[in-house]
Amino acid sequence: MDTVSRSTKNAARAKKHLFAAQATYYEDAITLVSGEGTHVRDADGNDYLDAFGGIATNTLGYGNTEVAQAIAEQASKLMHVSTLYLTDEQLDFAETVARIAPDGMSKSFVSNSGSEANETAALIARTAKNSADFMALEHAYHGRTVYTVAMAGLSNWRNFGPDMPHVAFVPNPYCYRCPLQLSYPSCEMACAKSAKRVIETQTNGAPAAMIAETISGVAGMIAPPPEYFSVLRETLKPFGTLLIADEVQTGWGRLGDGMFGMVSTYGVVPDIITSAKGLGSGMPIGITITRPELADAFKGPHINTFGGNPLSTRAARVTIEMIEKKHLIANAKRQGEALLAGLRDLQKQYAIMGDVRGRGLMIGVELVKDPITKAHAPEAANRILEEMRKRGVLLGKGGRFGNVLRIQPPLIFSEDDVRVFLAAFSESLRVL
Numbered sequence: 001m002d003t004v005s006r007s008t009k010n011a012a013r014a015k016k017h018l019f020a021a022q023a024t025y026y027e028d029a030i031t032l033v034s035g036e037g038t039h040v041r042d043a044d045g046n047d048y049l050d051a052f053g054g055i056a057t058n059t060l061g062y063g064n065t066e067v068a069q070a071i072a073e074q075a076s077k078l079m080h081v082s083t084l085y086l087t088d089e090q091l092d093f094a095e096t097v098a099r100i101a102p103d104g105m106s107k108s109f110v111s112n113s114g115s116e117a118n119e120t121a122a123l124i125a126r127t128a129k130n131s132a133d134f135m136a137l138e139h140a141y142h143g144r145t146v147y148t149v150a151m152a153g154l155s156n157w158r159n160f161g162p163d164m165p166h167v168a169f170v171p172n173p174y175c176y177r178c179p180l181q182l183s184y185p186s187c188e189m190a191c192a193k194s195a196k197r198v199i200e201t202q203t204n205g206a207p208a209a210m211i212a213e214t215i216s217g218v219a220g221m222i223a224p225p226p227e228y229f230s231v232l233r234e235t236l237k238p239f240g241t242l243l244i245a246d247e248v249q250t251g252w253g254r255l256g257d258g259m260f261g262m263v264s265t266y267g268v269v270p271d272i273i274t275s276a277k278g279l280g281s282g283m284p285i286g287i288t289i290t291r292p293e294l295a296d297a298f299k300g301p302h303i304n305t306f307g308g309n310p311l312s313t314r315a316a317r318v319t320i321e322m323i324e325k326k327h328l329i330a331n332a333k334r335q336g337e338a339l340l341a342g343l344r345d346l347q348k349q350y351a352i353m354g355d356v357r358g359r360g361l362m363i364g365v366e367l368v369k370d371p372i373t374k375a376h377a378p379e380a381a382n383r384i385l386e387e388m389r390k391r392g393v394l395l396g397k398g399g400r401f402g403n404v405l406r407i408q409p410p411l412i413f414s415e416d417d418v419r420v421f422l423a424a425f426s427e428s429l430r431v432l
Protein backbone atom coordinates (compact mmCIF):
# COMPACT_ATOMS: atom_id res chain seq x y z
CA MET A 1 0.00 0.00 0.00
CA ASP A 2 1.23 3.49 -0.82
CA THR A 3 1.78 5.25 2.54
CA VAL A 4 3.10 8.56 1.20
CA SER A 5 0.42 11.27 1.48
CA ARG A 6 -0.82 13.12 -1.60
CA SER A 7 0.30 16.37 0.03
CA THR A 8 3.87 15.03 0.39
CA LYS A 9 3.89 13.78 -3.22
CA ASN A 10 2.67 17.14 -4.42
CA ALA A 11 5.38 18.93 -2.45
CA ALA A 12 7.92 16.95 -4.53
CA ARG A 13 6.09 17.82 -7.78
CA ALA A 14 6.06 21.49 -6.78
CA LYS A 15 9.78 21.42 -6.04
CA LYS A 16 10.42 20.16 -9.55
CA HIS A 17 8.11 22.39 -11.56
CA LEU A 18 7.17 25.51 -9.58
CA PHE A 19 9.35 28.51 -8.73
CA ALA A 20 11.11 28.06 -5.39
CA ALA A 21 10.05 31.65 -4.60
CA GLN A 22 6.40 30.57 -4.44
CA ALA A 23 6.14 30.34 -0.69
CA THR A 24 3.73 27.83 0.82
CA TYR A 25 2.57 27.47 4.40
CA TYR A 26 3.45 24.52 6.67
CA GLU A 27 6.44 22.17 6.83
CA ASP A 28 4.46 19.81 4.61
CA ALA A 29 2.50 22.02 2.18
CA ILE A 30 -1.23 21.28 2.01
CA THR A 31 -2.87 20.36 -1.31
CA LEU A 32 -6.48 21.50 -1.25
CA VAL A 33 -9.08 19.80 -3.41
CA SER A 34 -12.56 20.99 -2.46
CA GLY A 35 -14.51 23.10 -0.03
CA GLU A 36 -17.94 23.92 1.28
CA GLY A 37 -18.92 26.94 3.35
CA THR A 38 -16.11 27.74 5.78
CA HIS A 39 -14.54 24.29 5.41
CA VAL A 40 -11.98 23.02 2.96
CA ARG A 41 -10.68 19.52 2.28
CA ASP A 42 -7.16 18.39 1.41
CA ALA A 43 -6.01 15.69 -0.99
CA ASP A 44 -5.65 13.21 1.87
CA GLY A 45 -9.24 13.65 3.03
CA ASN A 46 -8.53 15.97 5.98
CA ASP A 47 -11.15 18.63 6.70
CA TYR A 48 -10.23 22.13 7.90
CA LEU A 49 -12.09 25.14 9.19
CA ASP A 50 -10.56 27.91 7.09
CA ALA A 51 -9.92 31.09 9.06
CA PHE A 52 -7.78 32.62 6.31
CA GLY A 53 -10.16 32.24 3.33
CA GLY A 54 -7.60 32.12 0.50
CA ILE A 55 -5.93 35.24 1.97
CA ALA A 56 -9.09 37.16 2.86
CA THR A 57 -10.61 36.44 -0.54
CA ASN A 58 -13.32 33.78 -0.27
CA THR A 59 -15.90 36.26 1.00
CA LEU A 60 -18.86 33.91 0.57
CA GLY A 61 -16.94 30.79 1.57
CA TYR A 62 -16.33 27.76 -0.62
CA GLY A 63 -18.79 26.40 -3.15
CA ASN A 64 -21.19 29.33 -3.04
CA THR A 65 -24.07 28.26 -5.28
CA GLU A 66 -25.09 31.73 -6.46
CA VAL A 67 -21.59 32.64 -7.63
CA ALA A 68 -20.95 29.19 -9.12
CA GLN A 69 -24.23 29.28 -11.07
CA ALA A 70 -23.65 32.82 -12.32
CA ILE A 71 -20.16 31.91 -13.54
CA ALA A 72 -21.34 28.70 -15.22
CA GLU A 73 -24.17 30.50 -16.99
CA GLN A 74 -21.91 33.34 -18.06
CA ALA A 75 -19.13 30.99 -19.22
CA SER A 76 -21.44 29.31 -21.68
CA LYS A 77 -22.67 32.67 -22.97
CA LEU A 78 -19.67 35.02 -23.15
CA MET A 79 -16.40 34.58 -21.32
CA HIS A 80 -14.01 37.16 -22.69
CA VAL A 81 -14.04 40.21 -24.94
CA SER A 82 -11.23 42.55 -23.62
CA THR A 83 -11.65 46.17 -22.59
CA LEU A 84 -11.95 47.17 -26.26
CA TYR A 85 -15.62 46.18 -26.18
CA LEU A 86 -18.42 46.92 -23.77
CA THR A 87 -20.49 44.25 -22.09
CA ASP A 88 -23.65 44.55 -20.03
CA GLU A 89 -21.91 42.55 -17.29
CA GLN A 90 -19.16 45.14 -16.93
CA LEU A 91 -21.59 48.06 -17.06
CA ASP A 92 -24.01 46.46 -14.56
CA PHE A 93 -21.06 45.92 -12.27
CA ALA A 94 -19.74 49.47 -12.67
CA GLU A 95 -23.22 50.82 -11.82
CA THR A 96 -23.40 48.60 -8.74
CA VAL A 97 -19.99 49.87 -7.58
CA ALA A 98 -21.05 53.49 -8.16
CA ARG A 99 -24.15 52.85 -6.04
CA ILE A 100 -22.17 51.61 -3.03
CA ALA A 101 -19.10 53.83 -3.38
CA PRO A 102 -18.95 57.16 -1.52
CA ASP A 103 -20.85 60.02 -3.16
CA GLY A 104 -19.20 61.28 -6.30
CA MET A 105 -16.93 58.25 -6.76
CA SER A 106 -18.84 57.13 -9.78
CA LYS A 107 -16.14 55.82 -12.12
CA SER A 108 -14.13 52.64 -12.02
CA PHE A 109 -11.53 50.73 -14.01
CA VAL A 110 -11.52 46.97 -13.63
CA SER A 111 -8.35 44.87 -13.75
CA ASN A 112 -7.37 41.45 -12.42
CA SER A 113 -5.56 41.96 -9.14
CA GLY A 114 -4.74 44.28 -6.30
CA SER A 115 -1.34 45.06 -7.78
CA GLU A 116 -2.93 46.21 -11.04
CA ALA A 117 -5.57 48.21 -9.18
CA ASN A 118 -2.80 50.08 -7.34
CA GLU A 119 -0.78 50.61 -10.53
CA THR A 120 -3.86 52.14 -12.15
CA ALA A 121 -4.38 54.40 -9.13
CA ALA A 122 -0.76 55.58 -9.37
CA LEU A 123 -1.12 56.27 -13.10
CA ILE A 124 -4.25 58.33 -12.49
CA ALA A 125 -2.75 60.26 -9.58
CA ARG A 126 0.56 61.02 -11.28
CA THR A 127 -1.18 62.17 -14.44
CA ALA A 128 -3.90 64.19 -12.73
CA LYS A 129 -1.42 65.92 -10.41
CA ASN A 130 1.37 66.17 -12.96
CA SER A 131 3.79 65.01 -10.28
CA ALA A 132 5.99 61.91 -10.21
CA ASP A 133 6.46 61.85 -6.45
CA PHE A 134 4.58 59.31 -4.42
CA MET A 135 4.22 58.36 -0.77
CA ALA A 136 3.35 55.27 1.22
CA LEU A 137 3.43 53.97 4.78
CA GLU A 138 6.23 52.10 6.45
CA HIS A 139 5.09 48.44 6.84
CA ALA A 140 2.89 48.78 3.74
CA TYR A 141 2.25 46.04 1.19
CA HIS A 142 0.64 46.95 -2.13
CA GLY A 143 1.52 44.18 -4.57
CA ARG A 144 4.18 42.53 -6.66
CA THR A 145 4.61 44.68 -9.76
CA VAL A 146 7.68 46.92 -9.86
CA TYR A 147 5.91 50.09 -8.80
CA THR A 148 3.90 48.39 -6.08
CA VAL A 149 7.07 46.68 -4.83
CA ALA A 150 8.55 50.19 -4.60
CA MET A 151 5.52 51.15 -2.46
CA ALA A 152 6.31 48.34 0.01
CA GLY A 153 7.33 49.56 3.42
CA LEU A 154 8.36 46.05 4.43
CA SER A 155 12.01 45.45 3.53
CA ASN A 156 11.49 41.71 3.01
CA TRP A 157 9.04 42.50 0.18
CA ARG A 158 11.28 45.15 -1.40
CA ASN A 159 13.23 42.50 -3.27
CA PHE A 160 13.60 44.10 -6.68
CA GLY A 161 17.01 45.71 -6.38
CA PRO A 162 18.29 49.24 -5.99
CA ASP A 163 16.76 50.83 -9.10
CA MET A 164 13.15 51.02 -7.95
CA PRO A 165 11.00 54.13 -8.47
CA HIS A 166 11.33 56.58 -5.58
CA VAL A 167 8.61 56.45 -2.92
CA ALA A 168 8.78 58.46 0.32
CA PHE A 169 7.68 56.67 3.50
CA VAL A 170 5.62 57.95 6.43
CA PRO A 171 5.79 56.19 9.85
CA ASN A 172 3.02 53.65 10.31
CA PRO A 173 0.46 54.11 13.13
CA TYR A 174 1.81 50.92 14.72
CA CYS A 175 0.85 51.77 18.30
CA TYR A 176 2.12 48.49 19.79
CA ARG A 177 5.60 49.43 18.54
CA CYS A 178 5.27 53.17 18.03
CA PRO A 179 7.94 54.24 15.51
CA LEU A 180 8.12 57.63 17.27
CA GLN A 181 8.36 56.09 20.77
CA LEU A 182 5.16 57.86 21.84
CA SER A 183 1.93 56.62 23.42
CA TYR A 184 -1.63 56.92 22.20
CA PRO A 185 -3.59 59.19 22.71
CA SER A 186 -1.07 61.68 24.15
CA CYS A 187 0.88 61.35 20.87
CA GLU A 188 -1.86 63.44 19.21
CA MET A 189 -1.35 61.50 16.00
CA ALA A 190 2.24 62.65 15.55
CA CYS A 191 2.79 59.81 13.05
CA ALA A 192 0.06 61.14 10.73
CA LYS A 193 1.33 64.70 11.14
CA SER A 194 4.86 63.59 10.24
CA ALA A 195 3.64 63.23 6.63
CA LYS A 196 4.31 67.00 6.45
CA ARG A 197 7.97 66.53 7.38
CA VAL A 198 8.28 63.66 4.88
CA ILE A 199 6.80 65.80 2.09
CA GLU A 200 9.08 68.72 2.93
CA THR A 201 12.26 66.68 3.21
CA GLN A 202 11.86 63.78 0.77
CA THR A 203 9.68 64.94 -2.12
CA ASN A 204 9.23 67.70 -4.70
CA GLY A 205 6.89 69.44 -2.25
CA ALA A 206 3.74 68.34 -4.07
CA PRO A 207 3.63 64.54 -4.24
CA ALA A 208 0.88 63.16 -6.46
CA ALA A 209 -0.53 60.83 -3.85
CA MET A 210 -0.07 58.88 -0.70
CA ILE A 211 -1.31 55.30 -0.69
CA ALA A 212 -2.32 53.66 2.57
CA GLU A 213 -3.91 50.36 3.53
CA THR A 214 -6.80 51.03 5.91
CA ILE A 215 -5.40 48.27 8.12
CA SER A 216 -1.91 47.08 7.16
CA GLY A 217 -2.63 43.41 6.52
CA VAL A 218 0.57 41.72 5.37
CA ALA A 219 2.32 43.72 8.11
CA GLY A 220 0.15 41.92 10.66
CA MET A 221 -3.17 43.76 10.98
CA ILE A 222 -1.82 47.10 12.13
CA ALA A 223 -5.07 48.94 12.83
CA PRO A 224 -4.72 52.73 13.17
CA PRO A 225 -6.51 54.66 15.95
CA PRO A 226 -9.97 56.00 14.99
CA GLU A 227 -8.87 59.57 14.13
CA TYR A 228 -5.77 58.56 12.18
CA PHE A 229 -7.04 58.99 8.62
CA SER A 230 -8.79 62.30 9.24
CA VAL A 231 -5.54 63.74 10.65
CA LEU A 232 -3.58 62.29 7.74
CA ARG A 233 -6.07 63.72 5.23
CA GLU A 234 -5.75 67.20 6.75
CA THR A 235 -1.96 66.92 6.77
CA LEU A 236 -1.86 66.05 3.05
CA LYS A 237 -4.40 68.70 2.00
CA PRO A 238 -2.16 71.82 1.85
CA PHE A 239 0.20 69.98 -0.50
CA GLY A 240 -2.59 68.91 -2.86
CA THR A 241 -1.55 65.31 -2.29
CA LEU A 242 -4.27 62.76 -3.06
CA LEU A 243 -5.13 59.99 -0.61
CA ILE A 244 -5.43 56.50 -2.10
CA ALA A 245 -7.13 53.93 0.13
CA ASP A 246 -5.82 50.46 -0.56
CA GLU A 247 -8.90 48.46 0.36
CA VAL A 248 -7.61 45.24 -1.17
CA GLN A 249 -7.98 43.43 2.15
CA THR A 250 -10.30 45.76 4.02
CA GLY A 251 -12.98 46.25 1.36
CA TRP A 252 -16.37 44.58 0.83
CA GLY A 253 -17.46 44.53 4.45
CA ARG A 254 -14.53 42.81 6.13
CA LEU A 255 -14.17 45.47 8.84
CA GLY A 256 -17.82 45.09 9.79
CA ASP A 257 -19.05 48.67 9.42
CA GLY A 258 -19.70 49.17 5.70
CA MET A 259 -18.36 48.21 2.29
CA PHE A 260 -15.12 50.23 2.52
CA GLY A 261 -13.15 50.34 5.76
CA MET A 262 -11.60 53.79 5.38
CA VAL A 263 -15.02 55.28 4.70
CA SER A 264 -17.19 53.36 7.17
CA THR A 265 -14.83 52.48 9.98
CA TYR A 266 -12.59 55.56 9.86
CA GLY A 267 -15.06 58.11 8.45
CA VAL A 268 -12.73 59.37 5.73
CA VAL A 269 -13.50 59.48 2.01
CA PRO A 270 -10.26 59.11 0.07
CA ASP A 271 -9.68 60.40 -3.48
CA ILE A 272 -9.17 56.94 -4.94
CA ILE A 273 -10.16 53.50 -3.65
CA THR A 274 -8.43 50.37 -4.87
CA SER A 275 -9.56 46.85 -4.15
CA ALA A 276 -9.41 43.21 -5.23
CA LYS A 277 -9.36 39.99 -3.16
CA GLY A 278 -12.83 39.53 -1.59
CA LEU A 279 -14.63 41.35 -4.38
CA GLY A 280 -14.82 38.35 -6.70
CA SER A 281 -15.25 35.62 -4.06
CA GLY A 282 -12.25 33.93 -5.67
CA MET A 283 -12.61 35.11 -9.27
CA PRO A 284 -9.57 37.27 -10.17
CA ILE A 285 -10.58 40.92 -10.19
CA GLY A 286 -9.11 44.28 -9.22
CA ILE A 287 -10.79 47.67 -9.21
CA THR A 288 -9.79 51.34 -9.06
CA ILE A 289 -12.63 53.69 -8.11
CA THR A 290 -12.54 57.47 -8.19
CA ARG A 291 -14.28 60.74 -9.02
CA PRO A 292 -14.88 61.58 -12.71
CA GLU A 293 -12.48 64.54 -12.74
CA LEU A 294 -9.59 62.37 -11.57
CA ALA A 295 -10.52 59.36 -13.69
CA ASP A 296 -10.87 61.45 -16.80
CA ALA A 297 -7.70 63.48 -16.22
CA PHE A 298 -5.94 60.27 -17.22
CA LYS A 299 -6.25 60.29 -20.99
CA GLY A 300 -4.51 56.99 -21.55
CA PRO A 301 -4.31 55.07 -23.71
CA HIS A 302 -5.09 52.37 -21.20
CA ILE A 303 -6.12 48.77 -21.70
CA ASN A 304 -6.31 45.53 -19.79
CA THR A 305 -6.88 42.36 -21.80
CA PHE A 306 -8.78 40.46 -19.12
CA GLY A 307 -9.93 43.53 -17.18
CA GLY A 308 -13.65 43.75 -16.57
CA ASN A 309 -14.26 40.41 -18.19
CA PRO A 310 -17.83 39.10 -18.01
CA LEU A 311 -16.97 36.19 -15.68
CA SER A 312 -15.22 38.25 -13.01
CA THR A 313 -17.62 41.19 -13.10
CA ARG A 314 -20.60 38.83 -12.91
CA ALA A 315 -19.06 37.01 -9.92
CA ALA A 316 -18.29 40.34 -8.25
CA ARG A 317 -21.82 41.64 -8.70
CA VAL A 318 -23.26 38.47 -7.19
CA THR A 319 -20.77 38.76 -4.31
CA ILE A 320 -21.92 42.31 -3.53
CA GLU A 321 -25.58 41.26 -3.76
CA MET A 322 -24.98 38.36 -1.37
CA ILE A 323 -23.06 40.54 1.11
CA GLU A 324 -26.09 42.82 1.21
CA LYS A 325 -28.79 40.15 1.15
CA LYS A 326 -27.20 37.97 3.84
CA HIS A 327 -26.19 40.91 6.06
CA LEU A 328 -22.60 39.75 6.01
CA ILE A 329 -21.19 43.10 7.14
CA ALA A 330 -23.14 42.85 10.40
CA ASN A 331 -21.99 39.24 10.69
CA ALA A 332 -18.35 40.30 10.24
CA LYS A 333 -18.79 42.75 13.10
CA ARG A 334 -20.53 40.25 15.38
CA GLN A 335 -18.16 37.33 14.82
CA GLY A 336 -15.14 39.64 14.82
CA GLU A 337 -16.10 41.01 18.22
CA ALA A 338 -16.61 37.47 19.56
CA LEU A 339 -13.20 36.42 18.22
CA LEU A 340 -11.49 39.49 19.69
CA ALA A 341 -13.16 38.94 23.08
CA GLY A 342 -12.13 35.26 23.13
CA LEU A 343 -8.58 36.06 22.09
CA ARG A 344 -8.29 38.83 24.69
CA ASP A 345 -9.39 36.36 27.37
CA LEU A 346 -6.64 34.00 26.28
CA GLN A 347 -4.17 36.89 26.23
CA LYS A 348 -4.64 37.21 30.01
CA GLN A 349 -3.24 33.69 30.40
CA TYR A 350 -0.55 33.67 27.73
CA ALA A 351 2.14 36.36 27.84
CA ILE A 352 3.26 35.26 24.39
CA MET A 353 0.16 37.02 22.99
CA GLY A 354 1.75 40.48 23.00
CA ASP A 355 -1.01 42.26 21.11
CA VAL A 356 -4.49 41.30 19.91
CA ARG A 357 -5.86 43.78 17.38
CA GLY A 358 -8.08 44.36 14.39
CA ARG A 359 -11.60 45.19 13.29
CA GLY A 360 -14.37 42.93 12.07
CA LEU A 361 -13.01 39.77 10.51
CA MET A 362 -9.49 41.15 10.13
CA ILE A 363 -7.69 40.18 13.32
CA GLY A 364 -4.03 39.84 14.22
CA VAL A 365 -2.30 38.27 17.21
CA GLU A 366 1.27 39.46 17.59
CA LEU A 367 3.44 36.88 19.34
CA VAL A 368 6.39 37.98 21.45
CA LYS A 369 9.03 36.14 23.45
CA ASP A 370 8.61 38.56 26.32
CA PRO A 371 5.87 41.15 26.90
CA ILE A 372 8.38 43.72 28.20
CA THR A 373 11.10 43.49 25.53
CA LYS A 374 8.46 42.58 22.87
CA ALA A 375 11.08 40.43 21.11
CA HIS A 376 9.43 38.93 18.01
CA ALA A 377 8.48 35.25 18.25
CA PRO A 378 8.29 33.94 14.65
CA GLU A 379 9.07 30.34 15.70
CA ALA A 380 6.00 30.36 17.95
CA ALA A 381 3.88 31.65 15.06
CA ASN A 382 5.04 28.74 12.89
CA ARG A 383 4.34 26.28 15.68
CA ILE A 384 0.84 27.64 16.27
CA LEU A 385 0.12 27.30 12.55
CA GLU A 386 1.21 23.63 12.67
CA GLU A 387 -0.70 22.94 15.90
CA MET A 388 -3.84 24.56 14.48
CA ARG A 389 -3.47 22.43 11.34
CA LYS A 390 -3.34 19.28 13.49
CA ARG A 391 -6.59 20.45 15.07
CA GLY A 392 -8.21 21.06 11.70
CA VAL A 393 -8.00 24.87 11.51
CA LEU A 394 -6.17 27.02 8.95
CA LEU A 395 -5.03 30.57 9.64
CA GLY A 396 -2.45 32.96 8.23
CA LYS A 397 0.77 34.65 9.22
CA GLY A 398 2.31 38.08 8.63
CA GLY A 399 4.37 40.87 10.11
CA ARG A 400 7.81 42.09 9.11
CA PHE A 401 9.31 39.35 11.30
CA GLY A 402 6.66 36.69 10.64
CA ASN A 403 5.40 36.76 14.24
CA VAL A 404 1.78 37.86 13.70
CA LEU A 405 -1.04 35.35 13.28
CA ARG A 406 -3.68 36.47 10.80
CA ILE A 407 -7.36 35.62 11.12
CA GLN A 408 -9.36 36.66 8.04
CA PRO A 409 -12.06 34.05 7.43
CA PRO A 410 -14.92 34.18 4.92
CA LEU A 411 -17.59 36.69 5.98
CA ILE A 412 -20.02 33.79 6.50
CA PHE A 413 -17.98 32.68 9.55
CA SER A 414 -20.52 31.51 12.14
CA GLU A 415 -20.78 31.51 15.92
CA ASP A 416 -19.92 27.80 15.84
CA ASP A 417 -16.87 28.53 13.72
CA VAL A 418 -15.72 31.12 16.28
CA ARG A 419 -16.14 28.56 19.07
CA VAL A 420 -14.21 25.87 17.15
CA PHE A 421 -11.47 28.34 16.27
CA LEU A 422 -11.02 29.56 19.85
CA ALA A 423 -10.99 26.02 21.27
CA ALA A 424 -8.27 24.96 18.80
CA PHE A 425 -6.33 28.15 19.48
CA SER A 426 -6.47 27.65 23.23
CA GLU A 427 -5.24 24.03 22.89
CA SER A 428 -2.47 25.09 20.53
CA LEU A 429 -1.25 27.71 23.01
CA ARG A 430 -1.31 25.13 25.78
CA VAL A 431 0.97 22.68 23.97
CA LEU A 432 3.35 25.36 22.71
Ligand SMILES: Cc1ncc(COP(=O)(O)O)c(C=O)c1O
Residues within 6 Å of the ligand: 112, 113, 114, 115, 116, 118, 141, 142, 143, 144, 213, 217, 218, 246, 247, 248, 249, 276, 277
Ligand atom coordinates in the same frame (compact mmCIF):
# COMPACT_ATOMS: atom_id res chain seq x y z
C1 LIG B 1 -3.19 45.59 0.83
C2 LIG B 1 -2.82 44.85 -0.42
N1 LIG B 1 -2.70 45.55 -1.56
C3 LIG B 1 -2.38 44.94 -2.72
C4 LIG B 1 -2.17 43.59 -2.78
C5 LIG B 1 -1.82 42.94 -4.07
O1 LIG B 1 -2.90 42.19 -4.52
P1 LIG B 1 -2.67 41.03 -5.60
O2 LIG B 1 -1.92 39.93 -4.92
O3 LIG B 1 -4.06 40.66 -6.00
O4 LIG B 1 -1.90 41.63 -6.72
C6 LIG B 1 -2.30 42.83 -1.61
C7 LIG B 1 -2.09 41.38 -1.62
O5 LIG B 1 -1.94 40.72 -0.63
C8 LIG B 1 -2.64 43.48 -0.40
O6 LIG B 1 -2.75 42.82 0.75
